[in-house]
Amino acid sequence: MAVSGPLGTFRLPPLPTIREIIRLFKLQAVKQLSQNFLLDLRLTDKIVRKAGSLTNAYVYEVGPGPGGITRSILNAGIAELLVVEKDSRFIPGLQMLSDAAPGKLRIVHGDVLTFKIERAFPESLKRQWEDDPPNVHIIGNLPFSVSTPLIIKWLENVSHRNGPFAYGRTQMTLTFQKEVAERLIASKGSKQRSRLSIMAQYLCDVQHVLTIPGRAFVPKPEVDVGVVHFTPLTQPKIEQPFKLVEKVVQNAFQFRRKYCYRGLGMLFPEAQRMERTGKLLESADVDPTLRPTQLSVSHFQSLCDVYRKMCDEDPHLFAYNFREELRHTSEKRERDDGESLQ
Ligand code: SAM
Numbered sequence: 001m002a003v004s005g006p007l008g009t010f011r012l013p014p015l016p017t018i019r020e021i022i023r024l025f026k027l028q029a030v031k032q033l034s035q036n037f038l039l040d041l042r043l044t045d046k047i048v049r050k051a052g053s054l055t056n057a058y059v060y061e062v063g064p065g066p067g068g069i070t071r072s073i074l075n076a077g078i079a080e081l082l083v084v085e086k087d088s089r090f091i092p093g094l095q096m097l098s099d100a101a102p103g104k105l106r107i108v109h110g111d112v113l114t115f116k117i118e119r120a121f122p123e124s125l126k127r128q129w130e131d132d133p134p135n136v137h138i139i140g141n142l143p144f145s146v147s148t149p150l151i152i153k154w155l156e157n158v159s160h161r162n163g164p165f166a167y168g169r170t171q172m173t174l175t176f177q178k179e180v181a182e183r184l185i186a187s188k189g190s191k192q193r194s195r196l197s198i199m200a201q202y203l204c205d206v207q208h209v210l211t212i213p214g215r216a217f218v219p220k221p222e223v224d225v226g227v228v229h230f231t232p233l234t235q236p237k238i239e240q241p242f243k244l245v246e247k248v249v250q251n252a253f254q255f256r257r258k259y260c261y262r263g264l265g266m267l268f269p270e271a272q273r274m275e276r277t278g279k280l281l282e283s284a285d286v287d288p289t290l291r292p293t294q295l296s297v298s299h300f301q302s303l304c305d306v307y308r309k310m311c312d313e314d315p316h317l318f319a320y321n322f323r324e325e326l327r328h329t330s331e332k333r334e335r336d337d338g339e340s341l342q
Pocket of ligand 1: 034035036037038039062063064065066067068069084085086087090110111112113140141142143146
């Protein structure tokens with residue numbers, strides 16, 4: 001039976017420990033799926049506190065596994081928790097938690113990469129983008145191989161204000177390999193500054209809120225883990241389509257140790273590369289000899305704005321891909337060499 005706390009807030013009743021749940025339901029971690037579990041509920045409470053106040057919140061937990069973080073969320077005064085777990089072995093253990101928290105926990109056996117959260121919570125939770133964030137939160141400790149592509153997908157959703165951001169500026173508290181957490185928050189000039197830093201920071205306020213040593217997980221991963229909190233900005237720092245920003249940023253960081261003009265030049269076909277890269281940098285007022293790691297978000301804003309104008313003037317430009325040009329050139333060279341030998 002569920003238990004009420006001193007202020008009438010919900011608390012889970014005494015339950016078997018996570019270690020006992022793992023034993024009971026034979027939930028050995030599958031190494032190939034990078035399953036690393038948190039068994040210490042003080043630690044999962046700490047992670048959940050980093051999400052901010054969850055009073056009456058609607059929470060979407062991704063990858064609950066044996067349910068450590070799930071228990072901490074259920075004890076945080078929430079209205080409803082929806083969990084999406086891919087591995088069916090965890091469903092009976094989660095069902096036990098659901099029985100202990102009547103009406104609070106919804107379990108979906110599915111994949112976070114395809115699950116449509118925008119239809120899962122009441123419409124009444126929706127807020128205007130410019131308002132305070134809605135009382136909807138995403139929390140998760142996913143395998144690193146899923147969390148990085150997922151954050152890129154969710155950043156794109158932030159830019160379109162759809163998916164989990166159909167409710168407004170939904171906040172996210174997610175774990176990453178510590179190195180990735182450092183890249184997400186890296187400021188201009190730092191060694192970790194990368195594509196992820198710009199893509200995250202132009203759309204969100206990003207905070208590295210906690211580091212968890214690898215030894216806190218079972219089995220222990222090779223690396224420490226960073227917990228990162230994201231709040232979408234009311235006004236993105238770059239007002240261009242996500243795919244365009246991604247293209248400029250990706251090209252800029254192509255050669256991270258070289259001057260930025262080298263990577264940015266790859267936005268243009270070889271025949272006009274020098275001239276058009278010069279025009280891009282001059283119009284954006286960016287020093288060509290800065291390294292990509294020294295570029296600020298506002299440098300990227302100017303670069304994206306100028307590149308957008310260049311794409312509007314030349315409709316073929318955005319589709320240009322220097323790798324394809326390289327491949328065609330080398331195929332042509334091989335054909336020409338073959339012909340000259342005949
Ligand atoms: N949250 C639990 C914890 O902290 O102990 C488990 C963490 S474990 C690193 C990651 C969990 O995410 C596993 O339960 C795994 O089965 C699940 N998972 C992996 N990929 C998933 C996906 N695409 N969709 C939903 N769940 C996924």
